[in-house]
């Protein structure tokens with residue numbers, strides 16, 4: 001039975017990536033990792049994937065006018081509500097929304113839609129097993145579509161490798177990419193930090209999980225930076241009848257480990273290590289529980 005664990009934070013800067021990389025080490029094989037933060041991927045800094053396959057991601061289409069066929073009738077320009085067709089009947093690639101209307105109104109069949117390479121996705125191998133990751137091109141939209149692609153490919157890879165678990169590094173926020181990273185997941189783990197913004201972002205991302213009926217559990221990273229807020233987060237989690245997984249203390253060794261391209265677990269003992277090990281054992285218990293409820 002394969003499970004998909006999505007790790008979210010609701011916002012950047014919570015230390016989620018270092019936790020995920022540590023979990024990947026602790027999982028000890030039979031794991032596929034998927035980095036779904038396609039706008040600003042950073043898991044590769046710690047897992048250092050060796051790319052085995054690189055694929056283009058076609059995220060959209062743009063209109064293209066064949067000026068040899070074009071009679072300059074102006075119909076396409078009149079109908080384009082995005083004013084993407086200039087007086088010289090060339091298409092402004094930044095303005096074109098790819099709606100395709102100009103193709104239909106052109107009496108000369110001079111317009112066609114061309115694929116746009118909006119980014120790339122990769123199949124790689126890391127010291128913790130296979131990994132699927134991606135990078136969206138600068139200024140490109142459709143990150144939700146690319147996230148769906150990364151998830152689909154990670155499932156294919158997990159089936160092929162007979163892996164038990166896919167661990168998904170989810171994007172920040174609560175928008176379309178987060179929804180794409182959550183859909184059909186077995187469970188979400190939300191990493192938060194003890195601050196007012198951490199608390200608000202946690203509530204927002206919990207609402208998304210609830211809406212999509214994804215079981216969610218919560219942990220606080222660097223909890224001792226504000227123990228009052230840590231307690232408030234813990235209380236909120238329990239009020240909402242969710243599992244509170246635990247807390248990880250602030251540890252300057254986490255940054256030192258990252259600078260060396262290592263996880264906290266690999267770098268050696270420090271205040272954060274015990275907390276992370278404890279979190280992982282709680283997560284494993286929840287994953288085992290998912291198996292239990294389905295059998």
Ligand code: SF4
Pocket residue numbers: 062063079080081082083084085091095096097098099100101102103
């Ligand atoms: S595809 Fe749509 S947005 Fe693009 S040029 Fe044609 S009508 Fe305008």
Ligand code: SF4
Pocket residue numbers: 065069070071072073074075076077089105106107108109110111
């Ligand atoms: S509708 Fe077709 S023929 Fe007319 S200006 Fe546009 S591309 Fe040219």
